[in-house]
Amino acid sequence: MLQPEELGQIEKKLHQAGLKLTPQRRATVKTLVRLHESHLSAEELFAKVKEAEPEIGLATVYRTLEVLAELKIVNRVSFEDGITRYDLRTEDSGHFHHHLLCQICGAVEEIHEDLLVDVEMKVKEKYGFEVADHRLTFLGVCAKCRAKRQRHLQ
Amino acid sequence: MLQPEELGQIEKKLHQAGLKLTPQRRATVKTLVRLHESHLSAEELFAKVKEAEPEIGLATVYRTLEVLAELKIVNRVSFEDGITRYDLRTEDSGHFHHHLLCQICGAVEEIHEDLLVDVEMKVKEKYGFEVADHRLTFLGVCAKCRAKRQRHLQ
DNA sequence: CTCACTGCAAATATTTTGCATCGGA
DNA sequence: TCCGATGCAAAATATTTGCAGTGAG
Numbered sequence: 371m372l373q374p375e376e377l378g379q380i381e382k383k384l385h386q387a388g389l390k391l392t393p394q395r396r397a398t399v400k401t402l403v404r405l406h407e408s409h410l411s412a413e414e415l416f417a418k419v420k421e422a423e424p425e426i427g428l429a430t431v432y433r434t435l436e437v438l439a440e441l442k443i444v445n446r447v448s449f450e451d452g453i454t455r456y457d458l459r460t461e462d463s464g465h466f467h468h469h470l471l472c473q474i475c476g477a478v479e480e481i482h483e484d485l486l487v488d489v490e491m492k493v494k495e496k497y498g499f500e501v502a503d504h505r506l507t508f509l510g511v512c513a514k515c516r517a518k519r520q521r522h523l524q
Numbered sequence: 525m526l527q528p529e530e531l532g533q534i535e536k537k538l539h540q541a542g543l544k545l546t547p548q549r550r551a552t553v554k555t556l557v558r559l560h561e562s563h564l565s566a567e568e569l570f571a572k573v574k575e576a577e578p579e580i581g582l583a584t585v586y587r588t589l590e591v592l593a594e595l596k597i598v599n600r601v602s603f604e605d606g607i608t609r610y611d612l613r614t615e616d617s618g619h620f621h622h623h624l625l626c627q628i629c630g631a632v633e634e635i636h637e638d639l640l641v642d643v644e645m646k647v648k649e650k651y652g653f654e655v656a657d658h659r660l661t662f663l664g665v666c667a668k669c670r671a672k673r674q675r676h677l678q
Numbered sequence: 679c680t681c682a683c684t685g686c687a688a689a690t691a692t693t694t695t696g697c698a699t700c701g702g703a
Numbered sequence: 704t705c706c707g708a709t710g711c712a713a714a715a716t717a718t719t720t721g722c723a724g725t726g727a728g
Contacts, residue, residue, distance in 0.1 A: 390706095513652030
């Protein structure tokens, strides 16, 4: 929805950090914004970026992702499968988002609602731990697969 | 605390699943229970098990961990560093536990308190997602490092 | 006695790095 | 122009697999 906006924002951030805006970085960021719902791995992103920028190398994608993670533009996440995925931080709210991973169909849905405000406060008070960020994934059965299961039980 | 108890429980589970109780599996499970607070990687666990069972191979440790994960005896977890770690499920409560990962010193602390009862209910109601399990890690600064930081600021 | 299990080494998969070259600022 | 950024290939890690031999049940 606010994708072009985000694209500009991110390029600005890169610029402010004193980094060069190479065509490879542009293409990588652009693809990342376009497919931000997909939770791509480095390899997958590489394949997508290559469509627009065939000269790009996999190492550059890794290096760009590293830079983006340092600038807090993306989060590294991993869903049990040992592959690191990259998740664009939503720029609209300063808030994190959570994931719903369906164990039947493998779909990952995002929840853009901070459910942990109270919990984080409790962690701070009770354990003296200052929370800066979090990773929360629920594993279970998504609405679609639940419906499907119902149908099959008849 | 209830380690020997757990050890027996786990071996019983393996047996019930029709799996052989080889010396390698015994040694692996025993080490896992003994060091259950360490969040070991396969490689680290291998090194530890090797002390008691020098003949064991790394592949066996991987294969044993796979079996244990299938039987829900361990959870796979990963803390952003690309390495899969294995976390013994606490047998005492049926409940999950959460992690506090200190970004300064790298320590991982466990919280054995289910903070998400309300949140999971909300997820079910609002998103139609049936939660079976979750992974929750807070990233931040642990109490120890906070104290250290205070001292250095003086 | 049988077949699941194992060790070892080779194969894969994933990510990082060295280095000569290129090109954005 | 200059130094950061890139591509490529090689290296470093992490994990899986094929296979012949072994031993738990």
